[in-house]
Amino acid sequence: MFLYCINRYFFTEQATQFYVACVVEALDYLHRKNIVYRDLKPENIMLDTQGYCKLTDLGFAKQLSYGAKTWTFCGTPEYMAPEVILNKGHDIAVDHWSLGVLLFELLTGLPPFESPDTMRTYGIILKGIDAVNFPTRMSKNAQSLVKKLCRENPTERYGIGKEGLREIERHVWFEGFDWVGLRKRVLKAPYERQVIQHIF
Template sequence: IDSSGRFNDVVTRFVVACVLEAFTYLHTQGIIYRDLKPENLLLNDRGYVKLCDFGFAKRIGLNKKTWTFCGTPEYVAPEIILNKGHDHSADYWSLGILIFELLTGSPPFTGSDPMKIYNVVLRGIDAIEFSPIHINRTAATLIKRLCAQNPTQRLGYGLGGIIDIKQNKYFQGFDWIGLHRGTLVAPIQPTISGPDDVSNFDKYPEKVENPPDELSGWDADF
């Protein structure tokens, strides 16, 4: 997304669909993810999106809550900020934030420091301006339903669960069966020479640090 600036609906729909498949498995196992963001999405050799970094994931069981404060500020749900206890609905909130960022290139809630971001989050998604150039009405409606301030009112929280999200108008015509079977062609095809090709990853200089000599003499009497 850094190089593209933003994605169109075709790419966004595919990325979000892959995330929903992952959430379906995690949530049925009683696991909440809690760290959805573009940096934690990887493409495999066929362009399918995979979740990575499960450092904040937690098994809470079904119909249970947890009170641990964690997550990336721009993606943290209001109930986490207010320490009201949260469950899998916090993942649906972050999914709405992800859709917004994929379509526009930046998350809806931003600020110069985490506290300022949290204050903006608590004002709610309705206080955010949606650009009709980047976000069509169907996408905007989906985002707002996923980012309802009340966790129990979010799309996906009802009896239908994630199926309710998959059946949203934004995914009309999407080949869910093809995605599940792995036969659907991904809109972004990574260029790689083989399974060991890491050329698409960012390159960092190798850090080689020699520890300084200990000359304080603290051990002279040993």
């Protein structure tokens, strides 16, 4: 998906809905097993032959005991949640934060917290999502979802309650989206990969 980001600069809201929904399904599967992924970013999202997303590189993934936290400092700087940077202990809520960052990047071409200097990036993250200038081309509904996912307090992030990530399905930005079709894999993907077979 990273190559798509480079080649197309940014995606339409309709295409982004599809890709974010795929990621929500993948994270929901992991979170139901109490596995925190911890490295969500375009580089770790591959498209299969039907154009559906697959998460790759589970090197930072970790299964937690119920209610437990972990303190490993890991992840990609632009996608790190504040509690990771501050070493406060973290859980699956870090994936919700990263999902908001991914949504922003797919729609704009750049993550909301970015600097050539890693330490400065951390400082920008700690200022919070409300300090970020959202581009006018991003719809208010998309901005709303990003802000709900990137709350400073992990317990306040969208989809962290009893319903889990299923809460995200009901957000107004996903209004009219065919979740059933996505799960049955009958919903047409925005782009389909061309697979070239080589005969040796």
